[in-house]
Amino acid sequence: MAGSIFIGVDTNWGPLYLAYGQGEGDKNSVYLYFGNLFSF
Secondary structure, eight states, X not given: XXXXXXXXXXXXXXXXXXXEEEETTTEEEEEEEESOOOOO
16 A cells, blocks of 8 residues: 655746655655756
8 A cells, every 4th residue: 555645836947846655664755856857
């Protein structure tokens, strides 16, 4: 079993994502992403 929560906001400087996940055995993860992806 596992669960997560995620929020994303579009800012003037690019997207901002924040996520938290928790799984069995007290396994936790936090993700923070800010900015734009550039491809050439």
